[in-house]
Amino acid sequence: MRHLNALALLALTASPALADVGQVLDAQVLPGTAAFAEASTALATAAAADCRPAAVTDAWNAAFDAWLAIGHLRMGPQELAALTIAFWPDGRNSGRRTLARMIEGEDAMGTDASDFAQVSAAARGLYALETMLYDPDFASYEAGSYSCTLVQVMAQDLASQAAALDLAWREDFAPALRSAGSPDNAQFLSANEAERAIFTQLHGGVEFNADQRLGQPMGTPDRPRPTRAETWRAGRSQRNIELSMAAIQAMAQSLAGHSVEAVDSAFSAAAYFGAGIEDPAFQDVEDPQARFRLESWQGRIRAAGDALIVHIGEEMGIAPGFNSLDGD
Amino acid sequence: MTSRRTFLAGLMAVAAPKPSWADAGSPRWLACAREADGTYALFGIAEDGADTFRLPLPARGHAGAAHPTRPEAVAFARRPGAFALVLDCGSGALIRQLTPPEGMQFNGHGAFTEDGLTLYTVEQRASDSQGFLGIWDSEYRRLGQIETGGIGPHEVLRLPGDVFAVANGGIATDPTDRTKLNVPEMAPSLVYIQGDEVVERVALEPSLHFNSIRHLAHEDGVLAFAMQWEGEPSQVVPLLGLHRRGEAPILASAPAEEQALMQGYAGSCAFSDGEVGITSPRGNRLHRFDAQGTFLGATARADVCGLAPCPGGFLTTDGGGGVLQVTEGRARPLGLRSRSWDNHVVTL
Numbered sequence: 001m002r003h004l005n006a007l008a009l010l011a012l013t014a015s016p017a018l019a020d021v022g023q024v025l026d027a028q029v030l031p032g033t034a035a036f037a038e039a040s041t042a043l044a045t046a047a048a049a050d051c052r053p054a055a056v057t058d059a060w061n062a063a064f065d066a067w068l069a070i071g072h073l074r075m076g077p078q079e080l081a082a083l084t085i086a087f088w089p090d091g092r093n094s095g096r097r098t099l100a101r102m103i104e105g106e107d108a109m110g111t112d113a114s115d116f117a118q119v120s121a122a123a124r125g126l127y128a129l130e131t132m133l134y135d136p137d138f139a140s141y142e143a144g145s146y147s148c149t150l151v152q153v154m155a156q157d158l159a160s161q162a163a164a165l166d167l168a169w170r171e172d173f174a175p176a177l178r179s180a181g182s183p184d185n186a187q188f189l190s191a192n193e194a195e196r197a198i199f200t201q202l203h204g205g206v207e208f209n210a211d212q213r214l215g216q217p218m219g220t221p222d223r224p225r226p227t228r229a230e231t232w233r234a235g236r237s238q239r240n241i242e243l244s245m246a247a248i249q250a251m252a253q254s255l256a257g258h259s260v261e262a263v264d265s266a267f268s269a270a271a272y273f274g275a276g277i278e279d280p281a282f283q284d285v286e287d288p289q290a291r292f293r294l295e296s297w298q299g300r301i302r303a304a305g306d307a308l309i310v311h312i313g314e315e316m317g318i319a320p321g322f323n324s325l326d327g328d
Numbered sequence: 329m330t331s332r333r334t335f336l337a338g339l340m341a342v343a344a345p346k347p348s349w350a351d352a353g354s355p356r357w358l359a360c361a362r363e364a365d366g367t368y369a370l371f372g373i374a375e376d377g378a379d380t381f382r383l384p385l386p387a388r389g390h391a392g393a394a395h396p397t398r399p400e401a402v403a404f405a406r407r408p409g410a411f412a413l414v415l416d417c418g419s420g421a422l423i424r425q426l427t428p429p430e431g432m433q434f435n436g437h438g439a440f441t442e443d444g445l446t447l448y449t450v451e452q453r454a455s456d457s458q459g460f461l462g463i464w465d466s467e468y469r470r471l472g473q474i475e476t477g478g479i480g481p482h483e484v485l486r487l488p489g490d491v492f493a494v495a496n497g498g499i500a501t502d503p504t505d506r507t508k509l510n511v512p513e514m515a516p517s518l519v520y521i522q523g524d525e526v527v528e529r530v531a532l533e534p535s536l537h538f539n540s541i542r543h544l545a546h547e548d549g550v551l552a553f554a555m556q557w558e559g560e561p562s563q564v565v566p567l568l569g570l571h572r573r574g575e576a577p578i579l580a581s582a583p584a585e586e587q588a589l590m591q592g593y594a595g596s597c598a599f600s601d602g603e604v605g606i607t608s609p610r611g612n613r614l615h616r617f618d619a620q621g622t623f624l625g626a627t628a629r630a631d632v633c634g635l636a637p638c639p640g641g642f643l644t645t646d647g648g649g650g651v652l653q654v655t656e657g658r659a660r661p662l663g664l665r666s667r668s669w670d671n672h673v674v675t676l
Contacts, residue, residue, distance in 0.1 A: 079628070083585045091562055121585050186659035187628060189650050196648070197630060322362065322647030322668035323595060323609035323633035327506070327556075328390065328407065328436065328482075328542075 019195040019316050023254040025174045028247070032070035033166040039066040040155075040162035047155040051148035052141070053133040056155070060133055061236065063158070064126055068243035072205025075197055076176070077168030085125040085161055088230055089216050095122035096131050099138065099150075106146045113156040125161070127231070129154050134233035196318045198255055203313065205248045206305035209241050214298045217282045224285040232281040242274050245301065256312050266307035270300040349676060351418030352399040353380030357636050358417075359645055360389030360403060360670040370403045372417055373673070375638070377651040377662025383415050390436035391483075391672035396444045401674075402426070404449070407482075408503065409434030412449060414468055424468040431455065432462070432473075433503070437483040441490050446471075448492060450484050457500035457509075461492065461521065477526045478517045479510070485544040485551075492521045493551055497540040499558070511558050516541040518553055518571060530571055532579075539565060547599035549573070550619050554606045557592030567594040568606050570621050580604075580621030589613060589626075595671055600637035605654075607644065609633040609671075614644060614654060625657040634673040645669035 046059040141147030180188035217229035284290035355372030372380035414424040438449040449462040459481030478496025498516030538559030566579035591610035616624040634645030641655035
């Protein structure tokens with residue numbers, strides 16, 4: 001702690017800003033949105049060439065990986081886009097039900113990428129594609145079928161969304177974050193507001209990993225819910241958390257402007273516990289041993305979130321929302 | 329022997345001319361805030377966003393009631409409130425501390441009659457959260473109370489002709505804190521009170537009974553009410569209602585994905601020139617609608633809650649200290665203070 005304070009003091013005397021928003025944008029966010037756009041285009045290209053799951057899943061997984069590098073940033077253009085790119089959790093299975101209804105009625109909205117943008121959020125994006133590519137009730141379609149066209153349209157829709165997202169970050173939102181505090185910037189009235197906005201997303205991403213990505217399948221001790229695990233059919237529930245935590249850690253380091261030992265060790269501990277998970281789809285959550293491993297991982301992830309608050313957030317003078325927590 | 333009353337009357341006679349809001353720097357709005365050092369205060373805000381006065385408060389405030397002519401503000405504590413302070417915004421003097429009668433609690437809002445001779449304070453009975461309007465005379469003496477016909481009332485708003493609208497939030501709370509006791513059975517309502525009786529009562533359809541009606545705004549015969557959803561968080565519901573006397577309420581929503589970003593929570597509402605706005609500090613956004621309930625757009629701002637009409641649009645305040653003017657959805661900063669503005673902005 002003493003070491004950290006010395007570092008902070010040094011940074012304070014060297015530069016007015018402790019946090020480096022520009023570095024987060026340049027090193028992670030903008031390369032991340034570009035990579036996601038590229039991976040989504042590759043997915044659309046692959047599906048257009050051959051719509052069948054065996055030919056599409058590699059590209060879908062690559063797009064999913066790319067999303068996880070930025071998926072925790074629910075801010076700016078990505079606040080709304082995240083709902084139609086990554087609608088999860090879907091507790092009422094509305095994505096699956098909408099897709100079944102569209103296929104059953106061969107809904108014309110499913111055959112045109114611009115019409116498809118009107119479809120409900122749960123039936124669009126990465127998770128709806130997982131249903132089409134991995135769910136046995138959906139994934140046995142043939143080339144030339146309605147479902148085949150639907151998958152091509154869904155992939156095209158995702159590619160369009162990813163390109164629009166990348167553009168919006170590049171042209172509007174990243175400049176707004178960089179110009180925080182300038183007189184005409186009404187989104188971020190000071191540099192600290194931009195830092196706080198990014199920090200909040202990083203911490204929220206860690207909480208999402210613990211509470212949703214792990215919490216959903218864990219359910220309650222009496223009632224674990226394995227089929228609520230994220231992308232369990234694709235067998236990548238564990239990988240999602242690992243990639244998300246790594247991305248958050250990298251952004252935290254950029255934001256702090258230096259490596260923060262306590263944060264790194266908390267994230268390393270979380271990664272170590274994650275590596276001990278046996279079923280990458282968490283389908284063994286009903287087994288008390290397996291549940292214990294998930295609980296331990298969840299605890300370490302929460303501890304990493306606490307480390308972000310103590311060692312980065314508080315040093316930057318970041319406090320939790322005043323009105324959002326008031327509830328009145 | 330000089331009674332307190334004649335003493336005060338004498339004081340008034342000496343202190344001519346009568347004090348007005350000009351003595352408090354002619355603020356256009358009032359708002360409570362927490363300062364950077366953790367203390368609390370009530371501020372006057374001028375039309376350009378500048379502070380006109382600062383009066384310390386002993387604890388976190390919520391909203392206030394401004395006297396229509398005298399530069400007096402009643403600052404209400406955050407609920408469950410044990411006090412309200414009547415402040416002279418010109419001199420900074422504490423005129424009175426109001427305490428609710430034994431067994432009653434202030435709920436954070438209040439309103440004066442048009443002539444300024446009577447103050448109504450929103451209260452709930454501690455034992456069962458039953459709602460009341462406390463009645464106080466122009467010297468802030470308790471005169472009595474009126475039932476609001478619901479549980480957990482929150483905001484009261486004076487409408488033309490001294491009709492008072494009350495949002496009965498429907499939520500019974502623990503007398504010592506804010507623990508919600510009756511969410512499964514909650515039954516919010518909107519009531520109009522004239523004289524000492526409820527003259528009209530509006531409730532939403534049963535499927536929306538988890539939607540706590542909490543904040544109010546009025547313009548041209550339309551009462552806007554903002555709601556907070558206590559049901560299943562993944563359910564996306566309207567958070568704004570528009571009501572004309574004698575008619576069924578209209579419920580207003582943004583398109584589904586945008587509506588979902590409000591997080592089921594509207595913290596303030598205001599009318600301005602035919603537009604009605606609601607803020608969500610949880611969703612970090614302002615939503616604007618026309619008076620028919622058509623969605624006009626969203627404006628993002630972190631922890632935004634305070635909302636009031638201003639020329640050309642809305643004034644917003646937020647937990648980060650920002651004071652912004654929003655015109656046709658475009659925000660312009662008026663100032664950034666090192667304080668956290670509390671939920672509401674009171675318009676003078």
